[in-house]
Amino acid sequence: MTTNFDWADLAFSSKKPVKDLKATFIAAPRELSEKRFKQIIKEYLPYGDIVLGISKEPFVEGFENQPQFKMLPVKTVQKVIDLVHTSGTPYRVYTINYFQRELPFLIEKLGFKRVVLVRGSWRHVFHASPAYYMLMQKNIPFRMISPFADEQEAKAYAKKTRHLDEAWVHDYVHEHFTGKGMLDLANKLAAFSYDYSFQTGAVVGKRLPHEPARYSVIDGSYNEVVPYATYAMHHGTAREDHLAAPNDLNYYDAIHAEVGLILSAQRHKLDLKGTTMFINLMPCPTCARMLARSDIEEFVYSIDHSDGYAVKLFEAAGKKVRRVVP
Numbered sequence: 521m522t523t524n525f526d527w528a529d530l531a532f533s534s535k536k537p538v539k540d541l542k543a544t545f546i547a548a549p550r551e552l553s554e555k556r557f558k559q560i561i562k563e564y565l566p567y568g569d570i571v572l573g574i575s576k577e578p579f580v581e582g583f584e585n586q587p588q589f590k591m592l593p594v595k596t597v598q599k600v601i602d603l604v605h606t607s608g609t610p611y612r613v614y615t616i617n618y619f620q621r622e623l624p625f626l627i628e629k630l631g632f633k634r635v636v637l638v639r640g641s642w643r644h645v646f647h648a649s650p651a652y653y654m655l656m657q658k659n660i661p662f663r664m665i666s667p668f669a670d671e672q673e674a675k676a677y678a679k680k681t682r683h684l685d686e687a688w689v690h691d692y693v694h695e696h697f698t699g700k701g702m703l704d705l706a707n708k709l710a711a712f713s714y715d716y717s718f719q720t721g722a723v724v725g726k727r728l729p730h731e732p733a734r735y736s737v738i739d740g741s742y743n744e745v746v747p748y749a750t751y752a753m754h755h756g757t758a759r760e761d762h763l764a765a766p767n768d769l770n771y772y773d774a775i776h777a778e779v780g781l782i783l784s785a786q787r788h789k790l791d792l793k794g795t796t797m798f799i800n801l802m803p804c805p806t807c808a809r810m811l812a813r814s815d816i817e818e819f820v821y822s823i824d825h826s827d828g829y830a831v832k833l834f835e836a837a838g839k840k841v842r843r844v845v846p
Contacts, residue, residue, distance in 0.1 A: 523613070523615065524617075525537070525614065527616060538571065542568065542631060543569040544633065544634050545632035545635045549638035556673070565613070571613075573626070574593075574618075583643060627660065634660065637665070638666075639665065639666060642716065646664070667753055668753070675750070693738065696731075696734050696736055696737075703800065703822060710743075717772070719742065722799040723781075725795060738790055740781065741780030746773070752773040767804075776806075778803050794817050796819070799820070801821065804830070821844070
């Protein structure tokens with residue numbers, strides 16, 4: 521009997537080979553260390569067969585080319601899978617390849633007895649996804665787990681990617697860009713965030729006196745998870761733990777990009793008087809109240825938030841506000 525399945529083959533044929541396993545399903549995870557995969561196998565193999573999902577996309581869908589959101593390639597854990605098959609245990613580790621958008625269909629059709637979800641393997645909060653509603657409909661128990669073996673591994677992973685965003689300062693500060701270019705930079709900076717519920721980037725610049733349509737970059741920031749980048753992936757995200765709505769300001773794990781920028785400017789003693797902030801997501805009400813008292817003169821954004829609360833507040837505070845839709 522094969523131990524490797526593909527949803528493309530199963531979708532329009534008999535599901536019996538997988539359904540009969542009544543397996544624990546590990547939904548296609550982001551990258552894991554061999555050590556972490558061994559921990560997961562040791563925990564769930566005593567309860568029966570395991571089906572490990574393998575994503576056909578190399579990154580979490582929507583986070584393409586972001587190193588912190590690489591998906592697990594089977595070659596990383598193949599050695600462990602082979603060891604299980606030669607260990608004498610009555611249970612096996614099977615794999616199933618699929619596109620991430622197909623996850624709800626696997627949950628619906630393949631008769632899994634439980635589902636294991638590795639945090640950081642999807643975009644936005646899981647409880648707003650079709651896969652979550654399918655789990656509820658089928659009454660299948662599920663559990664969210666860390667992608668890391670321990671705190672030390674989580675911190676080491678965060679440190680490994682930290683140098684990428686620090687290099688940003690050297691690449692772009694004092695360079696000159698159009699308004700569109702500044703928004704593009706904000707989006708590039710947002711991609712450093714580990715907050716998979718939403719990535720926000722903010723860049724502040726000053727108009728060039730001889731070229732008012734262009735700006736000189738002063739500083740930038742993104743919504744950085746604290747106390748370290750992988751903390752929420754390892755310990756659980758506030759929004760998912762509390763099933764909070766995406767815009768619920770009571771539950772989040774990151775310093776908002778605007779706050780990060782103000783803190784950075786303070787730390788580096790940067791003068792923000794007369795500057796323009798470019799941000800992909802309009803500041804939330806809490807950040808807007810703080811920014812209304814800042815020296816920043818103008819705000820340019822792409823995506824609205826909180827029914828335009830910040831726009832009204834900024835305008836009442838004498839700030840300029842512009843929305844630029846890509």
